[in-house]
Amino acid sequence: MQKRFFGLLFSAMLVAAACGGTTASTVPSAGGSAASTAPESVAPSVNPSAGVDLTTTKYAPEPAGTTGGTAVMAEWQTVSTMNPYYAAANADIEAAAPSLEALVDTSNDLKYVPTMVTEVPTLDNGGAKVTGDNMDVTWKLKPGMKWSDGQPISCADLTATWKWVMDKDQAGLYGGTVGFDQITGIDGATGTDCVIHYKGIYGGYLGQFSNQTPVLPAHYISKVPVKDAPKKLYPLADPGSAVWSGPFIPQQIDPAAQITYIPNPSAESIYGHKPYLDKLIFKYYGDSAPMVQGFRAGEIDMAQDLSDSDVPQLTDIPDDQKLIQDQLFNEGNYFNNKRFKEKFGEADYKSIIRAIMLTIDVNAVITGPLNGTVTRAKSSVSPLLWFYKDEPSNTGNGDIEAAKKLLDDAGWVPGADGIRAKGGKKLEIEYCTTTRQYRIDAITLIASQLTPLGIKAKVVAKAAIPDVFGGWNQVSNDQDCNTQHGNFDVVMHGYTSSQDPTSPYLNYSSKGIPDAPPHQGGNETRISIPEMDAAWETIVHTLDTAKIKDAYGVFSDIYASEKNTFEVPFFNHVNVWLINPKLHNMVGNPSTAEADWNTEDWWIEK
Amino acid sequence: MGKYVVRRLLQAIPVLIGISLITYFILLISPGGPYARFANNPRITAAQIEAFAARWGLNDPIPIQYCKWLGVCGEKPFLINALPGGTFEFNGLKIELPGGDNGMLHGDLGYSITDGRPVADVIGQRILPTFILAGTAYVIWLTVAFLAGVYAAVKRYSLFDSSLTVANYVGYSIPTFWLGIMLITAFAAPPLKWFPVSGMWTTRTVPTFGTPDYWAFVGAQPLSALYDLGIHLVLPVFTLVVVSIAYDSRFIRSAMLDALNQDFVKTARAKGVPERTVIFRHALRNALLPVVTNIGLEISFLFTGAIVTETIFSWPGMGRQFIQAVDNFDYPVLMGILLVTAVIVVFANLVADVAYAFVDPRVQYG
Numbered sequence: 001m002q003k004r005f006f007g008l009l010f011s012a013m014l015v016a017a018a019c020g021g022t023t024a025s026t027v028p029s030a031g032g033s034a035a036s037t038a039p040e041s042v043a044p045s046v047n048p049s050a051g052v053d054l055t056t057t058k059y060a061p062e063p064a065g066t067t068g069g070t071a072v073m074a075e076w077q078t079v080s081t082m083n084p085y086y087a088a089a090n091a092d093i094e095a096a097a098p099s100l101e102a103l104v105d106t107s108n109d110l111k112y113v114p115t116m117v118t119e120v121p122t123l124d125n126g127g128a129k130v131t132g133d134n135m136d137v138t139w140k141l142k143p144g145m146k147w148s149d150g151q152p153i154s155c156a157d158l159t160a161t162w163k164w165v166m167d168k169d170q171a172g173l174y175g176g177t178v179g180f181d182q183i184t185g186i187d188g189a190t191g192t193d194c195v196i197h198y199k200g201i202y203g204g205y206l207g208q209f210s211n212q213t214p215v216l217p218a219h220y221i222s223k224v225p226v227k228d229a230p231k232k233l234y235p236l237a238d239p240g241s242a243v244w245s246g247p248f249i250p251q252q253i254d255p256a257a258q259i260t261y262i263p264n265p266s267a268e269s270i271y272g273h274k275p276y277l278d279k280l281i282f283k284y285y286g287d288s289a290p291m292v293q294g295f296r297a298g299e300i301d302m303a304q305d306l307s308d309s310d311v312p313q314l315t316d317i318p319d320d321q322k323l324i325q326d327q328l329f330n331e332g333n334y335f336n337n338k339r340f341k342e343k344f345g346e347a348d349y350k351s352i353i354r355a356i357m358l359t360i361d362v363n364a365v366i367t368g369p370l371n372g373t374v375t376r377a378k379s380s381v382s383p384l385l386w387f388y389k390d391e392p393s394n395t396g397n398g399d400i401e402a403a404k405k406l407l408d409d410a411g412w413v414p415g416a417d418g419i420r421a422k423g424g425k426k427l428e429i430e431y432c433t434t435t436r437q438y439r440i441d442a443i444t445l446i447a448s449q450l451t452p453l454g455i456k457a458k459v460v461a462k463a464a465i466p467d468v469f470g471g472w473n474q475v476s477n478d479q480d481c482n483t484q485h486g487n488f489d490v491v492m493h494g495y496t497s498s499q500d501p502t503s504p505y506l507n508y509s510s511k512g513i514p515d516a517p518p519h520q521g522g523n524e525t526r527i528s529i530p531e532m533d534a535a536w537e538t539i540v541h542t543l544d545t546a547k548i549k550d551a552y553g554v555f556s557d558i559y560a561s562e563k564n565t566f567e568v569p570f571f572n573h574v575n576v577w578l579i580n581p582k583l584h585n586m587v588g589n590p591s592t593a594e595a596d597w598n599t600e601d602w603w604i605e606k
Numbered sequence: 607m608g609k610y611v612v613r614r615l616l617q618a619i620p621v622l623i624g625i626s627l628i629t630y631f632i633l634l635i636s637p638g639g640p641y642a643r644f645a646n647n648p649r650i651t652a653a654q655i656e657a658f659a660a661r662w663g664l665n666d667p668i669p670i671q672y673c674k675w676l677g678v679c680g681e682k683p684f685l686i687n688a689l690p691g692g693t694f695e696f697n698g699l700k701i702e703l704p705g706g707d708n709g710m711l712h713g714d715l716g717y718s719i720t721d722g723r724p725v726a727d728v729i730g731q732r733i734l735p736t737f738i739l740a741g742t743a744y745v746i747w748l749t750v751a752f753l754a755g756v757y758a759a760v761k762r763y764s765l766f767d768s769s770l771t772v773a774n775y776v777g778y779s780i781p782t783f784w785l786g787i788m789l790i791t792a793f794a795a796p797p798l799k800w801f802p803v804s805g806m807w808t809t810r811t812v813p814t815f816g817t818p819d820y821w822a823f824v825g826a827q828p829l830s831a832l833y834d835l836g837i838h839l840v841l842p843v844f845t846l847v848v849v850s851i852a853y854d855s856r857f858i859r860s861a862m863l864d865a866l867n868q869d870f871v872k873t874a875r876a877k878g879v880p881e882r883t884v885i886f887r888h889a890l891r892n893a894l895l896p897v898v899t900n901i902g903l904e905i906s907f908l909f910t911g912a913i914v915t916e917t918i919f920s921w922p923g924m925g926r927q928f929i930q931a932v933d934n935f936d937y938p939v940l941m942g943i944l945l946v947t948a949v950i951v952v953f954a955n956l957v958a959d960v961a962y963a964f965v966d967p968r969v970q971y972g
Contacts, residue, residue, distance in 0.1 A: 079721075080930075232722070256923075257920070258809060258814060287917060290918060293794060297802075297803050463637065470642075471652070474642075
């Protein structure tokens with residue numbers, strides 16, 4: 001059951017079970033650290049004239065009409081840690097968001113907004129500087145900031161956080177050490193101008209200390225040996241022993257029932273004002289249906305972690321109490337070029353894939369198994385992201401006649417059983433997905449769409465974990481439908497985008513094909529297109545947003561052309577929040593910053 | 607009797623070890639694991655997953671993992687390991703003793719892989735809520751089942767008996783999750799809103815259950831606290847009672863019918879013994895034997911909870927904890943809960959056997 005998650009900073013993730021929980025639930029494939037994997041031979045192309053504004057947000061909180069009161073937000077999955085570095089689920093990130101602050105927040109319009117700093121460092125304002133193959137980023141902390149115990153916040157905390165992440169005894173960080181492993185040093189000591197030195201161009205630097213990766217207090221984390229951190233740092237049983245920075249600090253935690261937060265006495269030093277609420281409560285339900293009923297009954301002021309599948313059950317709730325936004329989580333069908341090539345030959349495999357891509361009717365999937373509650377996607381890049389380029393969809397339109405022509409031209413003719421064949425080979429493919437019902441329904445529908453084309457598709461549903469998304473060493477080499485080992489012809493699953501433009505790098509670059517050691521790339525389709533490779537190399541070797549956008553344009557052009565034999569985009573999932581109209585400034589957030597990213601601005605009418 | 611109890615307790619030791627051995631192996635051979643959360647996460651390297659697995663001892667062969675969980679294997683000799691945690695000095699030599707995750711034989715159930723808390727704390731926090739919910743339901747359903755079962759047997763084939771039979775089959779057939787949702791929809795959601803939708807206390811006004819603030823609230827406003835707890839119990843208890851009462855009432859009815867057809871009952875009636883005495887002194891007492899066995903086995907429910915009911919009603923008990931642990935492959939917590947369950951079942955069996963002697967004087971242990 002768990003819906004969801006994963007990583008704001010986390011590179012492109014193929015989220016399979018994404019949702020539902022569970023926990024867990026999910027999982028990824030994908031990208032990787034651009035900086036850590038980029039070849040040193042590629043010269044950085046840096047142009048100080050950045051072209052895209054990543055920091056000016058339209059978010060403008062409504063001035064507090066009143067102060068005091070209690071707001072109750074709710075989830076249907078429970079919290080397992082208050083330390084977001086170990087958070088593997090949305091519920092964990094949501095629980096920590098009011099209590100631990102980062103240098104910047106990701107706003108609801110996906111801009112980087114300063115929280116603990118005076119400005120967001122960019123090429124434009126000189127906060128980010130590239131020198132040769134290296135880069136330096138200067139974060140100017142707001143003067144006078146204090147931790148919840150009154151200790152000053154300084155660059156020493158930034159340094160301690162970096163060293164804590166990189167400690168040899170560290171184990172279990174959900175975000176790994178990506179980006180932190182690019183840092184060679186942090187200057188600033190106990191001052192407020194912190195200069196981070198990187199050993200390469202790291203395009204994800206803006207997200208490095210945001211949301212899930214807050215700054216941790218040096219004087220607190222030094223008390224707990226790193227090897228004991230998962231057990232003893234930010235303990236659920238004793239939140240009062242920990243040191244916090246967010247607008248609220250947890251007072252009581254019952255991981256199966258609720259967290260009660262009270263205002264952080266030092267909040268004003270960071271936000272310029274005290275939190276408007278007297279108390280914030282995070283209530284945990286056992287399932288989404290009771291949570292919705294709890295909202296109807298007035299038990300809670302905000303319900304989160306609902307999505308498109310919940311929409312049909314919410315028709316009685318007035319529109320002004322529902323907030324529906326596109327997620328950065330979409331779904332598609334992914335074609336294993338290597339398998340098609342092996343099965344049907346070098347000369348024909350691309351035509352066969354294209355024929356399938358043309359035949360698929362995405363709209364029928366959306367109006368059928370998805371009940372029309374999602375929006376059609378044109379790309380794996382979310383339209384919400386600044387590097388998205390709008391292109392027409394030339395696949396997934398149910399164009400069976402064009403598909404038939406492709407196969408006819410390639411010499412694949414229908415046999416007596418209706419299945420096309422050539423040279424004794426039949427057009428039979430394996431269509432995989434996870435055990436989520438709408439996905440099974442979707443590919444079953446697609447299989448029926450392929451029948452008149454003369455292709456027999458065998459529908460196979462496997463557990464997301466470990467079968468489909470299990471890592472190279474976690475499943476056997478012949479695990480059916482496993483994406484890392486490439487044991488599928490076509491697979492349907494979800495994919496979570498990120499504001500970090502470098503995150504999909506290893507999903508589409510030929511360097512990310514996982515067949516070669518260390519078997520970690522996310523290029524499950526085994527696609528290798530030289531122009532696309534070149535575009536990705538540009539993306540991961542520059543901080544120039546204009547160049548990144550141009551390179552994404554190249555990628556998008558290929559994606560929308562006949563060269564795309566790797567992916568059919570399907571639909572974008574939506575987030576749904578239920579909000580008491582008396583609760584103000586709860587504006588949602590499509591990123592994994594989560595909807596409670598701005599609780600310092602929340603206020604509630606009495 | 608004393609020797610019998612001691613003998614049974616000693617016999618329980620290999621039984622419990624056997625149960626723990628089997629459950630441990632079943633858990634660990636199932637697909638997935640605590641590191642599944644990192645599967646294919648591009649930000650995590652194989653070495654980092656390896657480090658996580660090593661930290662929790664997941665790289666060891668299953669027999670070694672079990673041995674460590676048991677507390678026989680470890681870095682320190684078993685006898686030292688068997689001492690309580692802390693340090694002590696021996697001839698001026700400071701010796702560090704284990705304390706924390708030294709194994710089940712030391713009364714130590716380890717740490718939750720999911721949230722890092724000691725498993726004993728996790729279970730300890732969950733037992734009381736489950737005991738309150740299940741205990742209330744248990745008392746109500748046994749009382750009702752007992753009365754209804756006896757009355758149905760005495761009034762066999764009456765309208766009451768037939769109605770009870772139908773009601774029992776309906777109740778027994780209703781899925782708990784469906785009934786729970788329906789009750790919430792009908793009585794907790796608008797327009798009625800007679801009862802809270804979920805939880806164990808009123809979120810906005812009552813402190814978190816089990817905290818010092820909560821007990822202070824109970825001390826200051828005992829009636830309000832009792833009312834608040836009571837009103838949160840109504841729907842989940844009703845759910846448990848409806849689905850549980852059916853089996854027990856049928857069981858009691860059947861046992862009572864058997865007893866009522868015995869010769870000694872006919873003899874008693876022939877001798878003119880009042881019907882009330884025949885039923886309660888002669889028939890009922892004999893009918894109690896199988897019922898006691900059944901009740902004994904159901905005692906474990908008081909501590910292990912009702913997984914689905916606790917989940918639907920967001921009751922922070924053992925059942926809900928169990929589901930969370932399953933979701934997260936949290937082996938130490940799962941083993942802790944399963945071990946507690948096994949201990950209670952074994953103990954409840956013993957209690958039931960001992961209770962025989964009180965219910966039926968013909969039964970003697972020695």
